[in-house]
Amino acid sequence: MHDLDETDLEILSMLAEDARRPFSEIGEAVDLSGPAVSDRVTRLQDAGIIEQFTIDVDRAQLRAGVPVLVQVALPAESVETVRERVRGSDGVEHVFVTAEGDVWFYARAEARNVRSWVAGLLSDVDVEGYAVTLVDDFEWTPSVEGLEFALTCVECGNTVDSEGETARIDGEIYHFCCPSCLDRFETRYRRLEEGA
Template identity: 50%
Template sequence: MRDLDDTDRRILGLLLDDARRSWRDIADAVDLSPPAVADRVDRLEDLGVVRGFTVDVDRSKLRRGTQTLVTLDVAPRAASAVADSLAEADAVEHVFTTAEERVVFTGTVPTDDVLSVLDPNVAEDVRDYEVSLLADRSWNPAVDDAELALTCDECGNTVTSEGQTRELDGETYHFCCASCEDSFVEMYEDLREGVDG
């Protein structure tokens, strides 16, 4: 498996600056052909590094609540479920889970009813929360000299450049070694046979 190189990082940086940039424009900037740029972006999408091309809407220019930063203190082991619920909410822009199992999110929500953005099934897991009104926001993701850090779909270890990639039924999976790949594929095929049989 090939790691990210400087050209991949430059392409990612250009897409972060303007995701609507044409392949031709990117190709000129990185000294490749447009089809070569498209192939690299396709590979980055297959790896999950690029998850899509979105519009960055400045919600402060739209009237629908107040720009807030909310920190939730949640019940033990509930952070993942609460974060997943928030990620589905239209009013929520970014969700973070800290190592201390706190959930932090930004969004345009009614300040008098912050918990209304949560699914009722997980709202009960929120023990306390703190709301801060945002005066301004900035989101500046950068690639710099980042390295590829995929997670093995079998054991959870980091996949290095010696790792394996396998496509099963149109879905791409990554493995840290051939042993993990073999184990995963065997289990996958057993499950598929059980469903089909």
């Protein structure tokens, strides 16, 4: 695995602003050809740094609704249930799990039915309480500028640098800080696979 350079970070930043931006346009900005940008993006995908390309839908343009931020306090055993239920709900745009184990989400709901909509989402789940806050203004600005990217070795937890290794094992990508960690991981992986 090679360290990300300034060009990689600039490409990531431009794709964060507009994932449909043509590689030729990005190439002009970073002084590379379109195919060279394509190669770098493919390498970033293969390394697991870029996982997917998404769109940011302004739901206000699609249907009426009141923007709300919902904070749900719940016991640890209910977090995954609530997160999956909320994630699959129509109108929910962003879901967060806090360090305290609460689930927060941003959504657009019908003005006259906000309380019943939230209660319906949380029915049959052990919930300690929730709060609904009306949102006056909302801005989502994803950025990769100023961030330090560091991959972690799956074997020992050290940071993967330019001396590191990347391997695809049974279709999954793994990063290692050194060849010996890769060897240990592969040996243990194969042993577990044979015992299964």
